[in-house]
Amino acid sequence: MRGQSRDSLAAADDRLEALLPSVDAGRLGEELFAVVRLLDSSAGLRRAVTDPAREEADRAALVTRLLRGQVQESTADVVAGVVRQRWSEPRDLVDALERLGTVALLASAEQQGALETLEEEVFRFSRLVAADDALARALGDRTAAPERRGALVDRLLAGRALEQTRALVRQAVVAPRGRRLEAALQDVLELAARRRQRLVAVVTAASPLTPSQQQRLAAALGRVYGRGVLVEVDVDPEVLGGVRVQVGDEVLDATVVSRLAEARRRLAG
Structure with a gap:
């Protein structure tokens, strides 16, 4: 990210960290991922929530109305805070929300004393995909419905990994956002390592x-x-x-x- 987006992301990170001890971080992360998928599906909505010609209060009110009754209040507050910020590119706002969702799920695992386990599970899954061409093709098949790819992840990880690991891998598979799966999982590992410094x-x-x-x-x-x-x-x-x-x-x-x-x-x- 450049300039204004970088500053806005830093501010969003700080607000999220202050909020995490008092909310269900796992649910927050999964709901932020759902918002990311919603924004990815609508260029018009992305433009509306990043339009610098609109007052920041108007942008925040728009997402608050849109999300009311669909997500918990803390999730709506995080999204409203993000859209109040200025972003160099509409995509930067969506990237920021995905990052915040990832951080929330990492924090959830950390609160359970399981962050290192999550790191190991994500890494093992990335190696499994790298070693199995058929699996890599199935998970990366853009002609298949996202729900179908997500269901495959659920079958592979059910009972074998933390719920936070499943949510993070599922997001990388269902909404790769222009990245290869290996790169998306590496982004998760880097954020986890940064959290553990x-x-x-x-x-x-x-x-x-x-x-x-x-x-x-x-x-x-x-x-x-x-x-x-x-x-x-x-x-x-x-x-x-x-x-x-x-x-x-x-x-x-x-x-x-x-x-x-x-x-x-x-x-x-």
Whole structure:
């Protein structure tokens, strides 16, 4: 986000954090996702709630009337607060609401002492999809009704994951909003890590790392980056040996495959 939108998002984040201890954060998150889907479905409504020519009170009154009786009062208040702000682009407002919904669900898991479990479940689901082409196609099939894709998520995660995990994954599948599923789930992981004031390091190795190895790697990366690092391990036998570490856009590739490829390039040169 740029300029005005960035400032408006920061203000919305602060208001949400102040509200979270006193509301049902899980319900708030799911209802904000429903509002996101509503706004995504109507360009006219998006323009109406972001029109700078309209008074902010008028924009807030519009969404209050629209949502009355459909969501809890706290959800309507959050949405009204967001539409009172100025946004550089109509999409920025919807992006902000989705982010607030995600944060609310993360806070709900945190209140239950289950935020780390949620992170692990989201990461495992992303790896499951990456390893199964048929599943990836089914979840990403834009010709299928969103409800059908959402029902598939429900079947996959029913009784196997936190309710907050299911809601976050379902939103990423049902309303990808121009993103690939992997990118949408990575956004969730980054927000979760930020909530725990940690970075996420995705480590690809030929075989699982022991808890001791993960701890040593997390400690080493923490010294490099100056903050806590959550290590998520993706097992890929094709790397043969060594590890590949990605933190954000930074990649350290020390796998056998990468070293062999480098040796071939040198020989060819």
